[in-house]
Amino acid sequence: MTTTHFAYNFAFLDEDTKRMLRRALLKAVAIPGYQVPFGSREMPLPYGWGTGGIQVTAALLGPDDVLKVIDQGADDTTNAVNIRRFFSRIAGVATTEHTADATLIQTRHRIPETSLREDQILVFQVPEPEPLRTLEPREAETRTLHALADYGLMHVKLYEDIAQYGHIATSYDYPVLVDGRFLTSPSPIPKFDNPKLDRSPALMLFGAGREKRLYAIPPYTQVQSLAFEDHPFEIQHWEHQCELCGSGESYLDEVVVDDRGTRMFVCSDTDFCSGRRLEAQA
């Protein structure tokens, strides 16, 4: 067998593929919340592990970008490390753990606590782009429902939650209406993060590789979390504060610290937490 010294293009994907992705992204930005089908490529990471986000990131990265990758809000979870390692290896871009220093942030399951700016892009990894999928498995059917803006199914689901449990029993991947038109999955972020989607100064892009869909929330777009007048949207609250930095307004992870089930609560956003601790020391 002949050994070929194969050279990968900057950021892995060839330029034609990047162009295809950017065109799809432009369409997504032009129709906020609409799921744009795209020619998702097979990536050297497994489906379900961020292949959509990676393709969006690859299409956007330039040599001067500074990339941050988080999973569960943390920079040092193994999958985040792996994706960051992939891009520094294949694109040689600078990486950072500081939200404020990044030009492009790829995330799974969280939006950073630190407010984002107009010159930043947030790329979400999306496992299931279709918010109606658990209610209607047929794709041909859900596309029709979106075309007709017929979201009765979801309203009935939320109503039944209230009738049965007294609450809307969705705590993450909480459905939103983007720009008053498309029902959209915010990806499996906790509903705690939903308010950060509304009129965000940063462009938010969503990539679902396995399902081959892209969508976007352009800067300053109205994003409403679904609710009823007598059951307004609420986010999670803790009786605890972060045990490391003392924050009372961040999303907290619950950690079991011994075999008697003792818990401690810490910030899920590791950069936010360590920043606060540094400030406290100063």
Added chain:
Amino acid sequence: MYVAVKGGEQAIARSLELLAEARRGDQAVPELELAQIREQLRLGVARVMQEGSLYDEDLAALAIRQAAGDMLEAIFLLRAYRTTLPRFGYTLPLDTTVMRVRRRVSGTFKDIPGGQVLGPTYDYTQRLLEFDTTAVASVAPADAPLPPNMPRVLDLLDAEALIERIEAGSDPEPIDLTREPLMFPADRATRLQNLSRGDEGFLLSMAYSTQRGYAESHPFAGEIRMGEVDVRVCPEELGFAIEIGSIVLTECQMINQFHGGNGVPPQFTRGYGLSMGEGERKAMSMALVDRALRCDELAEPNYAPAQNQEFVLSHSDSVEASGFVQHLKLPHYVDFQAELSLLRTLATKHATESEAPAQSAVVEGSAA
């Protein structure tokens, strides 16, 4: 102190070392050569090429070795490589009637023009473990070579107008599923493309289900043939076709009963399967599933899983399925935390309403 998620980078590096060590095994045993895999594990190589959608025996052998024999991982490796390859052009449609046949059987006629040819098959091996076989079999040459052009069995029925006709030119240019997303409803060419990349085990089960009453299609194996087919391209600057090589294919044409409907008279219908290399199980399964998926076109009741194109086509790909099933091992702390707090709220409410003493699922103390 809280350290649970720290050190991901180091952990990955150590894990890669352990993997390399485990893959190599006992270093006193010589490492497998790619030629050994290519020559002696040829059916595994064929499956990896087929589902990896890349016809390259050496690369498939490399992937199998790197994946330590895990076929789905090898398929994934090949796909991840394939995705980076540029497209120079597309081949002309392959003509399997001029296949250099090495195996060809029909379950519908006792004798057929060109004859039944068993070729290399496991069908009649009796499956006894051969504990001491190192001897190389010598093959006795045939009395006469096989005819170069074997007519398809289904064409014999076609002459009598007993089987549905596929009109020349009725088959539209297929889309490339690795470049364009699968959309529903999908036409037959797109469905076949999806099935050909689909997991053999999944297709086998789906096909099996059609034989057990879930979309019974009364199939007969009209013809299965395996052999080499020439691959030709027609470069624009030349304007005529040139041969660029040949590949081994297995083709299966099923014949299925059809009682008529949708304006079509009672006749036999076709199910089609094609696989790279020797892949008879795959080709036969594919042909059965292909036929089941034609239910809407033939106005048959659509009720079984194998007839549901969204169900079959969305779940056939092992790389997609394997990735998504296994992504559950990634951290979901944040979502789980969200569910925990919701469940506590609901449990408290339930306890208050039923006036039963609340289970103390309450967090006690903390360790700083």
